[in-house]
Amino acid sequence: MALMDDRWSQILREFILNAKYSNTNLNTSSYNSRWKKLIDGKPEKWPSLKLKVSFGQGKVAKIPWIAFLAENMKVSKGIYPVYLYYKDIDILVLSYGISEKEKSSIDWPEKVKGNDKVDRVDQAIYKLFINKKRPEIRHYGRSYVFKLYQIDIDKNQNVNFLTKDRKNISDDELENDLLELLKYYYDYMKNKSKINVSNSNVYLMTKNIILHGPVGTGKTRMARLIASGIISGKIRSFQDLDREIKGDYEMDLEDSNTYDDKIRFVTFHQSYSYEDFIGGLSVDSQDGQIRYFAKPGIFMDFCEKASNDINNNYVMIIDEINRGDISRIFGELITLIDEDKRSDDSSGGFSIKLPIFQKDFSVPKNLYIIGTMNDTDRSIALLDLALRRRFVFLKIEPDINVVKKWTGIYDDKYPGFSETVSKFFMTLNEMILKTKGSDFLIGHGFFKDLTLKADDPYRILRYIFVYKIIPLLQEIYYGSNDILYEIVLKGKFFEKKENDGNYYYQPKSSLESEDEFKNELKKFIG
Known part of the structure; x- marks a missing residue:
């Protein structure tokens, strides 16, 4: 069970035990949430990198791993710090990881490879194991060693990390090793990559997009991928967006889970209303008295959240956008979502006073709307013309x-x-x-x-x-x-x-x- 106040060493111990003794594929979402909690609000200590954990896909992995990824890196194509647990021989390697499936466009510097004579523990994993007369290493052998730990698990399943001389490694030492490598990687990628590892505040000119096409073409999945790309900065222009639609990029769907707090998902239907989306009067009972109050809808709440974080992009995904009574649901929003009427931190933009709330309402510049619709449900030509004018329509074809x-x-x-x-x-x-x-x-x-x-x-x-x-x-x-x-x-x-x-x-x-x-x-x- 996870501790209320995790340390990285605790998370790593649970990973070792799960990898060593589980005979089934394990859910890794808890590791992601605990990592986010660990690094949240601590940029001075923990670099903002995405965590990915694998115990195997389809079958239990011989070498489970934990990878730390910059925004433009993938496990299948990239470089990244990674723990590799060779569980059959109880060795954990913290390494300068290199993808196996596809060659990365970015490589580790010569210093890491030991080619400039600045050699720490660094050498290719397969060489290290050959030198130690270990069994042949068939996976991740091209990655470079940063630190190596012997793993000792006692009869009470307490996990101890040892040096090659079998001396205990403290939790502080273990975390400092990881911090050193993560900060080195973060700084290296920040300078090396054309895409910054932090969230981008670059605004895509197209703010409102509708993905349409036949049934079963993956429009909802594509909406999540595009949302992830807009938030991370991978999609910075209409050309980037068009390439993603045509499949030139291979974004990981799990990327969108990283940005759950910046993506809001809603499905329109015939009963969906203006009050649900923008806001309206609600009623409750307090001390036996009926009370009426103005309650913001899902979109108004999300606009306020985006306005308070103008340097990051936010995305509202509206699935089955054409199934609702669009004119009724959007109301004043029809005017406010225009690109040239959006507000930002330097300009108030265009606002409308909402009578019920008695305040001005505007849509921030950093909030994007992505709708999806099936062409068979209703012809695009029958959509409200005022709405149609404000959206870019992109067709998703069978592939x-x-x-x-x-x-x-x-x-x-x-x-x-x-x-x-x-x-x-x-x-x-x-x-x-x-x-x-x-x-x-x-x-x-x-x-x-x-x-x-x-x-x-x-x-x-x-x-x-x-x-x-x-x-x-x-x-x-x-x-x-x-x-x-x-x-x-x-x-x-x-x-x-x-x-x-x-x-x-x-x-x-x-x-x-x-x-x-x-x-x-x-x-x-x-």
């Missing part, structure tokens, strides 16, 4: 590359599976495009279940088709059965039956078994 990435994990055991799914995805969408239009295409998100890495991926694909895609197609082509079954599905998967002069379609046996489904699928894609 075949995402499908290929998700299904490529099966190619070793099921050669050609990825190609089959990709052809199915493209063929189905080509037929929908011809008969219904681009608004009704099938998004790549429908195939997300294939990332579960099942023993038989065709079973998962059949499940997706029968229980997710077919019901959607039946809704899209309601009243047009012949077009759906004869043209879109090319007469496959369903057969036409007659009963007393009435025609109907019923599923073939190919939708009931994996083998028959596989054969019918091959016929469909040609």
